[in-house]
Amino acid sequence: MPVPTLSGQRVVVIGGSSGIGYAVAQAALAEGAQVVIGSSKADKVAAAVARLGNSASGAAVNVREEASLKAFFDGIGAFDHLAFTAGDWDRAQAGPVAELDFAAAAASAEVRFWGALKAVKHGLAHISPTGSVTLTDGVRTHRPGKGMPLASAFGAAIEHLAKGLAVDLAPLRVNAVCPGLVLTEVWKDVPADRVAKMSARLPLPRAGDPADVAQAYIYLMKGGYTTGQVLVVDGGMMLV
Numbered sequence: 007m008p009v010p011t012l013s014g015q016r017v018v019v020i021g022g023s024s025g026i027g028y029a030v031a032q033a034a035l036a037e038g039a040q041v042v043i044g045s046s047k048a049d050k051v052a053a054a055v056a057r058l059g060n061s062a063s064g065a066a067v068n069v070r071e072e073a074s075l076k077a078f079f080d081g082i083g084a085f086d087h088l089a090f091t092a093g094d095w096d097r098a099q100a101g102p103v104a105e106l107d108f109a110a111a112a113a114s115a116e117v118r119f120w121g122a123l124k125a126v127k128h129g130l131a132h133i134s135p136t137g138s139v140t141l142t143d144g145v146r147t148h149r150p151g152k153g154m155p156l157a158s159a160f161g162a163a164i165e166h167l168a169k170g171l172a173v174d175l176a177p178l179r180v181n182a183v184c185p186g187l188v189l190t191e192v193w194k195d196v197p198a199d200r201v202a203k204m205s206a207r208l209p210l211p212r213a214g215d216p217a218d219v220a221q222a223y224i225y226l227m228k229g230g231y232t233t234g235q236v237l238v239v240d241g242g243m244m245l246v
């Protein structure tokens with residue numbers, strides 16, 4: 007069997023205009039793939055495409071809206087791999103359960119969970135049956151935090167969505183990446199000494215770089231015998 011490669015394959019990264027998704031787009035380009043990125047703000051997409059260069063392209067897509075996803079995928083046409091890294095950062099999931107606002111809590115799953123499933127639904131018309139989908143959750147799924155039970159619950163929902171889809175949509179492969187603390191734009195206002203303190207106890211005592219995590223998505227695209235799995239990239243946080 008030849009060594010797997012992404013050369014000539016088409017990779018779509020929803021959430022590719024910043025952070026982990028941008029790093030996935032960079033890594034896929036380095037593997038020789040043609041890359042299409044999408045996210046909700048057209049100006050962010052255009053700026054990211056300009057930075058990516060090479061054969062990257064992109065379009066605005068709002069994963070909250072099925073019509074937007076349908077138009078996005080219809081505009082792309084046939085492709086091989088979907089990486090879904092879109093996430094918004096409202097804080098409706100955090101806080102005491104006694105004060106939970108259920109409408110806000112439900113809405114907080116709109117992008118990461120329902121958006122991921124809507125993307126899969128509308129991507130199916132164009133994705134190669136021997137391609138792959140990679141979803142994204144986070145280490146809070148397995149390391150719950152005070153005031154954050156919903157982050158654990160919704161993360162678990164994403165991991166198990168990947169497992170369910172892996173059976174339901176086979177031979178399309180479906181997996182998830184579970185990142186730990188990763189220094190994306192989201193962390194830019196957090197003081198470096200606080201980040202250092204948070205990561206000091208890890209077996210790999212530093213915050214992750216988006217490029218570290220991107221390699222997990224690349225493996226899951228290329229690893230043709232891997233499906234229904236969760237690849238944790240957390241510097242060993244799960245162990246300590």
Ligand SMILES: NC(=O)c1ccc[n+]([C@@H]2O[C@H](COP(=O)([O-])OP(=O)(O)OC[C@H]3O[C@@H](n4cnc5c(N)ncnc54)[C@H](OP(=O)(O)O)[C@@H]3O)[C@@H](O)[C@H]2O)c1
Pocket residue numbers: 020021022023024025026027044045046047048050051067068069070091092093094117118142143144145184185186187188189190191192
């Ligand atoms: N960074 C970490 O430490 C960390 C740790 C664990 C898990 N994660 C998970 O990894 C994922 C990516 O995180 P990140 O740090 O890379 O975040 P990020 O830099 O904020 O990237 C999020 C991406 O999602 C897009 N997006 C947001 N709302 C969208 C919508 N409605 N439709 C389409 N795209 C949308 C954003 O672009 P627009 O603004 O243009 O929409 C952006 O491209 C998230 O699910 C996050 O929970 C991150």
